[in-house]
Structures are given as C-alpha cells and as structure tokens.
Amino acid sequence: MVQAYNFLASWQLFPEKCTYEKGMPPRSGNYRIDSVNEQQELNIQINWVSLDNEAYYSQYEMRPDGKTRPFSDHSLAECIRSEIVNGSTIIVDFLRSEESVLQVKKEILSNGYLRITQTGKDEAGNDFRNIDIYHKQLSVLPYASSVGSVVIKPTEEGVIKHKALQAMEEQTNMHLDQIRQQIELLARQAQEIRKRKELSMMVYQAKLNFQPVIGHTYYLYQKMDSTHILSMISPKEWGGNGPFRQFIAAVKLLADHTWMEEKYAEQGHTAQ
Structure with a gap:
C-alpha cells in the first residue's frame, strides 16, 4: 500500500x-x-x-x-x-x-x-x-x-450534492467577484495617491513666492534652468509659457496639503 x-x-x-x-x-x-x-x-x-x-x-x-x-x-x-x-x-x-x-x-x-x-x-x-x-x-x-x-x-444523494454544490459555487464566485472589485478599486486609489504624492513632491520642490490657498488652482512651470516654479498666472494669461521653458500642469491644493492635477487645455497646452 x-x-x-x-x-x-x-x-x-x-x-x-x-x-x-x-x-x-x-x-x-x-x-x-x-x-x-x-x-x-x-x-x-x-x-x-x-x-x-x-x-x-x-x-x-x-x-x-x-x-x-x-x-x-x-x-x-x-x-x-x-x-x-x-x-x-x-x-x-x-x-x-x-x-x-x-x-x-x-x-x-x-x-x-x-x-x-x-x-x-x-x-x-x-x-x-x-x-x-x-x-x-x-x-x-x-x-x-x-x-x-x-x-x-443517478442517486438522490448525488442530486442533493449537485444542488448544494451549485449554490456553494454561486455564493463563493459572488464573494470572490466582490473581493476582486474591491482589490481593483484599492489599486486605482493607490495609483491615484501615488500620482498625487509625486506631483506634490514636485510642487513643494518648486520655487514659491506666495502662500497657496486650499481649493485654489495654480500653474506649475519648468524654468529655463530646469527647476520648477508655481505661479498664479495661467498660460492663457501669459499668452504662452511666459518666461518659462514649458507649462507642466494645472494643480489644486487639497485640504490634506497634497496637490491634485486638474484638466487644462488652452492654445495647444494640455494637462490631465
């Protein structure tokens, strides 16, 4: 044996x-x-x-x-x-x-x-x-x-087990699908938080000549020396990139002091 x-x-x-x-x-x-x-x-x-x-x-x-x-x-x-x-x-x-x-x-x-x-x-x-x-x-x-x-x-026992198995499979598949959806949601949330953190680090490393206000939108630019600067003036108001090399993104300060990128499209400039 x-x-x-x-x-x-x-x-x-x-x-x-x-x-x-x-x-x-x-x-x-x-x-x-x-x-x-x-x-x-x-x-x-x-x-x-x-x-x-x-x-x-x-x-x-x-x-x-x-x-x-x-x-x-x-x-x-x-x-x-x-x-x-x-x-x-x-x-x-x-x-x-x-x-x-x-x-x-x-x-x-x-x-x-x-x-x-x-x-x-x-x-x-x-x-x-x-x-x-x-x-x-x-x-x-x-x-x-x-x-x-x-x-x-075929036996009565087999039919009973089959029905029980079907019910079990439906329930476990439903729960697994719910867990999968939760995992996907958490993954999207984690990706969004990671993106917001990276943007926030860039903003806080940028030159800043004013006190940002929570909920207001500002504009992040790259200067000629490759450093960054946060400005209250949009590319539209500058009539282009102004005195800077390029426009990076429109950003809003959130209550937790992280920065969120906002959609901005004006005269060929797009930030999403």
Missing part, C-alpha cells in the same frame, strides 16, 4: 483536458481514492455532473495485488483484477468470462496530475479509449468525475 500513497487524495477533473471516444466529457468531476483498512484495499469514489446538469455517483473497492476477485456489480463485470505496477501506475481490469471488458489505468504524471485512461468496447463492439485528467484538490469536495467509469447511476 506504500506504493499507492501518491494516489490517496481527492482529484478534481479538468474537463477541457479530457479526450473521449465514447460519450461526452462531464461538466465537472471528482475522483477520490482512499485506503480502506489494513487488508490493503482501496476505495474508489467517483462523482460527476453531466453537461445537462445531471448528478451521478459510483463507488467500488479493489485490492491491488494482481489477484482476480468477484465484482459486486455484475451489470459491468463478473470479476475485478487490480495491480500496482509502480509508485505512479495502477491498472484495473474488469472481467467477464475471464476477458477484460474495461481496463482503467491510473497514472501520476510528472506534473503531478492524475491521468485516468479507460479502454474497452462500446455497445457496437468497437474499441474506445477515454482519457480524464485531474489535479489534486487541497481540500476535499464531494464532487464529480468520469462518464465512462464503472456503472454510474
């Missing part, structure tokens, strides 16, 4: 990574593998939600020692044989008349994903192969997996 340690987890399906030759990939899925007892048995629980929102559940046990044993659900197979090939591969065969009717290969990939490959024959006797890809869940949720798995039947 030590070799099966890597498999013991709840695995969440990547529907977009599935490839199916029989049936359609589910909307969502969960594949859970647990150790049952000291008899070296594994318990497989499979939950999934179809594209038309039907919830399904399946469960079976296996002892991966390579021996053939009776299988409880004769609608699929008479016997089951499972074997741990190595620490990253388990092969399960479902047998009827000593022949495999469905083989399920469970593999831990190099990227940590779980790949479930199912091979068998469809109702017309044609070979098929379905592949599911899962990632390990950090927390255990009671949902959803493979459409081609061992006889999967």
